[in-house]
Structure formats: C-alpha cells, structure tokens
Amino acid sequence: EIVLTQSPATLSLSPGERATLSCGASQSVASSLAWFQHKPGRAPRLLIYGASNRATGVPARFSGSGSGTDFTLVISSLEPEDFATYYCHQSGNWPSRPSGLSFGGGTKVELK
C-alpha cells in the first residue's frame, strides 16, 4: 500500500501570497499523482493530474510538479476562493495487481 504524506498540515496565508504544498509517496508512483481542492459540504474538485497537467477550467495560478516520490502544488497568488483543504492522490500501479489508490492526509490553506 502506497502512503502519501502531505506537508504542512496547515498553511496560514493572506490573499495574494504564494502557497507551496508538498506530497511525498512511500514508493515511486511515477507521474500518477493528482491534486484536489476540497471545501466543506462539497465534492472535491480535480486541479492537477499526471503530476503537472491542469484539469479543464483550472486557473493558471495552480501548478503541479514532481515525479517518483516527491510532488509539489503551487498556488502562485492566493485568491479568496482558494482557501480550502488540498489533497494529493496516487494511482501509481493501476490497474496492475497488486494495486490500490490512496490519498494524502490533506493540507488546509487558511486565511491568516
């Protein structure tokens, strides 16, 4: 089972600031890493897939990088609507056996 570890757990920032979120995998997932934004009471929203590809409609201020075991999500300049919890997600070995999906523990980006 691949474990994803996100850091920091909480990021306190102001609008306009840059947010840098990290996600580490316990073993290589190649580029099979995605990022989601989650707000309370709503379904998570896909931001990045394949480590660095923005999903349809995602603003350019969101960017992803990394491969193997170390990944980063950067929000270049925080907008008010960006304050939320962010999860990384891996599908590294899918659909070969053994395989599984997993999610990181989340990073909460909160208003400073």
Next chain:
Amino acid sequence: EVQLVQSGAEMKKPGQSLKISCQASGYTFNSFWISWVRQAPGKGLEWIASIYPRDSDARYSPSFQGQVTISADTSLSSTYLHWNSLKTSDTARYFCVRQQQWPFYHVDYWGPGTLVSVS
C-alpha cells in the same frame, strides 16, 4: 456532462445491513473504473474499493477487504457499496468517484456523497 448521482442519507444501528448506490451518466459506464471513497468526521479521504463494470473486476483496500462489497449493474449504469453488519466506525460520508483511463487512472469526477450515520 459526467454526473454521479448518489442515494440519500442513511441512519442505521450497529449490526444492520446497508446498500448505497451511485448512478452514472454522461459517459460509457462500462469503460471506466468506478470507486468508493470515504471521509469520516474530521478525517481525510480513504479509498475503499473500485470496480470495472465491463467484467466486474473488483479491487479493495486492505483496510476494507471483507468489510464491504462493491458491485455494479451495467444495465442501470450503477455501482453499489454493501455492508452486512455496520459498525459505529462506519459513520462517514461516502463518495462515488470515477477513475480516468490510461495512462493515469486518476479519480476525476466525484458524486456529492452519501452520509451514513451508525449509532
């Protein structure tokens, strides 16, 4: 437009059985893995199980193997998650999610979630 419509909230007692559902539309149901993800109160997201509707190939997280059963009905474009005997620790919101195809198989679309309360 891809849509995942989930069944309504459930309130159950420990030991009772439960089956929740998710009906998909807007894409070829048979050709994409579809999965269930849990979020317990105050916790993060946990993958439970996935199924490939075309051949019913099912995969389970080791944490949930033997605790739940995933199934699919291609005639209804629906997937189900079933418990024989609920525990209080099953209290959570359960999301139905679709996985994209090769090369990344990442989750892309989410249903709104089904709240399950066991007490």
